[in-house]
Amino acid sequence: MTYSEVHDELRSVASDLLSKGDTAVDWPLLTQAGWIGLEVPEESGGAGVTFAEVAIILEQMGRAATRSAYLGGAVLGVGTLTALQPSASRDGLLADVASGAVRTAVVLDGLRLAGNRLSGHATFVPDADGADRLLAIADDSDGIPVVVAADNVTVTPQPVLDETRSLAEVTAEDVAVKEVWRFDGAAADQVRRLHDRAAVAVACDSLGLAEAMLTATVDYAKVRQQFGRPIGSFQAVKHACADMLVQVSVARQLVNAAVEALADGGDARVAAAMAKSYACAAAVDVVGKAMQLHGGIGYTWESGIHVYLKRALLNRSLFGSPAEHRRQLAKRYSSRETPFRTRYAEGTH
Amino acid sequence: MTDDLDDFRATVRQWCETHVPADWRRSQTGVGDDEFVRFQKAWFAELHSAGYAVPHWPSEWDGGMSVAEQIVLYQELAAHDAPRLVLAFVGIHHAASTLLAAGTDEQRRRHLPAILDGEIWVQGFSEPEAGSDLASLRTSARRDGDSYLVNGQKLWASGGMQADWCLLLARTDPEAPKRKGISYFLLDMTTPGIDVRPIRNAVGESHFCEIFLNDVAIPADNLVGAENEGWQVAQATLGAERGLTMLELVERLGNAGFRWLVRACRPIDDPVVADRLAQFEIEISGLRGLCRELVENTEAGLAGPADASIVKLYYSELLQRMTDFGAEMSGLAAHTELAKPLSSGWESGSWVLDFIGSWEWTIPGGSSEIQRTIIGERGLGLPREPSAV
DSSP: OOHHHHHHHHHHHHHHHHTSSOSBOOHHHHHHTTOTTTTSOGGGTSOOOOHHHHHHHHHHHHHHTOBOSHIIIIIIIIHHHHTBOOOHHHHHHHHHHHHTSOOEEEEOSSEEEETTEEEEEEEEEETOTTOSEEEEEEEOTTSOEEEEEOOSOEEEEEOOSOTTOOEEEEEEEEEEOSOEEEBSSOHHHHHHHHHHHHHHHHHHHHHHHHHHHHHHHHHHHHHOEETTEEGGGSHHHHHHHHHHHHHHHHHHHHHHHHHHHHHHTSOOHHHHHHHHHHHHHHHHHHHHHHHHHTGGGGGSTTTOHHHHHHHHHHHHHTTSOHHHHHHHHHHHHHSTTOHHHHHHHHTOO | OHHHHHHHHHHHHHHHHHHSOTTHHHHTBTOOHHHHHHHHHHHHHHHHHHTOSSTTSOGGGTOOOOHHHHHHHHHHHHHTTOOOOOTTHIIIIIIHHHHHHHOOHHHHHHHHHHHHTTOOEEEEOOBTTBSSSGGGOOOEEEEETTEEEEEEEEOOOTTTTTOSEEEEEEESOTTSOTTTSEEEEEEETTSTTEEEEEEOOTTSOOOEEEEEEEEEEEEGGGEESSTTOHHHHHHHHHHTTSTHHHHHHHHHIIIIIHHHHHHHOSSTTOHHHHHHHHHHHHHHHHHHHHHHHHHHHHHTTOOOTTHHHHHHHHHHHHHHHHHHHHHHHHGGGGGGOOSOBTTSOSOOSOHHHHHHHTHHHHSSSSOHHHHHHHIIIIITOOOOOOOOO
16 A cells, blocks of 8 residues: 555544544544554554654544544653653553553643652643543753653643533642653753644644535535525635635645644644644634534534534634744744745745 | 755756846836847746746657656746746747647647747737636637638737737637637737737736737638637636646745745734734745645646636735735835836735736636636535526
């Protein structure tokens, strides 16, 4: 099989599995499917592939508005563990994650380390509730970010409008940490990459849910009759659908570029900011149009479009709003080196 | 392969550094037609001698560059802010692709080398009553012995004043359904009975023309494809407006265009300004990806039926929004720029004129409304509008 055929196969399997019935997908099912361990090295029981494959699962989960702990447990959990220097405890934990014995979640920021004591308060931590191990990123006494096992902390679920995601507050009250892991290579870069992964993961999800809403809307516009003809034959409806497709197409380009940058292991900051900003904003527009074009039925609880709207809205706010990402991008315009010019000259994204 | 491309990029880059005239924008601002034509022809000859003028042509006609190399070529020309081939555009793209797709050997032998020597072409498609609904065109061509006698009026013929030859659509069978009675001709613009009149556009330029055709005789040898099958031939011609020609324009928007925009935006650290700029950069980046994919998929025969429309629509509207913002940011000073540099892209940095000129993208070549209909119907399979006919 070619690389692209493998991806098609993975996409098709994921689509089948996720579209069955309830939007909640159990952790054991995700483990059996091999999706948790995609990026875990083969010697630790994983598939040893890259973020490109994870991105396929994420997009399909967005399409199905899947409720799962994949974001916290796989994207961030596995992403964090594989960024660490190998050690017996790290390797063991990674193997347990791949086998499904242990589910992790990651506190990206908000907690502080003093000596070996952890304290602080973090909010909106994905999938922390019910996780077997919590990993927290905090600076050591030299100001270098490390990862610690945040045991004995308090996890309080935060009710959010989007019922397909699980977010929680994590409070550490001067608790002793038993495990401290160091990042492999430049710690600050690794932390940066984890933030980029989180942002791009959510962008993949938004792309998927926007695609699902476009499909649903087009299908509906083909069959819903008013004034004696399908509403999709009216220009006002047709052109709105065309705009949805254009937005989804642009979003897909930016998301693909960011996924590629992350999978290649290089600096993905610019691509991630672009993908997160555009795809997450576009998804809200697209779902909004889906609700509008479905008419009264689209506004009902029963139609389920509200589920997508809430997920799109939460995605937009998670891991940096579009405006925040644009602010980061814009910092390059005033710098003396103007790196953005060089990038264009190279003809890269 | 990648190494070869890197080498090719280095070669093009070096060529650009030594050949792109340093001050061409200044020297081409406010010049008359004669200087514009001279500059365009000289630049075309320069590009041609390097093998960069018609890279998309087959190798037996001095082309034969791979699509991957063409992408690199256009990226580098844009990055080095090279002048555009405006005058030769219809000849090297529309005329050539029509001749290569449907022309006879003799037609190709006669015109392809001539185009390389500077023969200028104009497109005679639209008419006063046939704009978005091009197939309703009325200009008639009646068979008369070894030739056709043509009568009618063409509109929006860009470059008509300079053209040596015209790609002409005319109705040969008034009884047939509208797409089945059209034929495609090559018309020598020196033929008696042709009257070309410039139309001044909103920017103040006169590159658009009306072409009046009064008993104009076209030899039957100048028919392209079979009689009454001109509509299908024209599809190839219209197709040439997409793909690589869009890629070139999009690269220019991402290079010179965005660079001018950043320069026009002061203070650059104003959060509102910075946010708008970042949004434009993101959209350009997405559009560049779309455009590259369109070119690659077209080459591989994988392009979707609405992919070109998505690129054209997005480019047009992004251009319009960017030039609008540039005009706003440049303030009153931009209103004192009474002429823009000719031979530039649609984003020349003369923001008010560029913004006004942006309607030349949202209206012709299938207006934005037509593109949205194509995207809805061919891209998404939505039902057609009930037909008026």
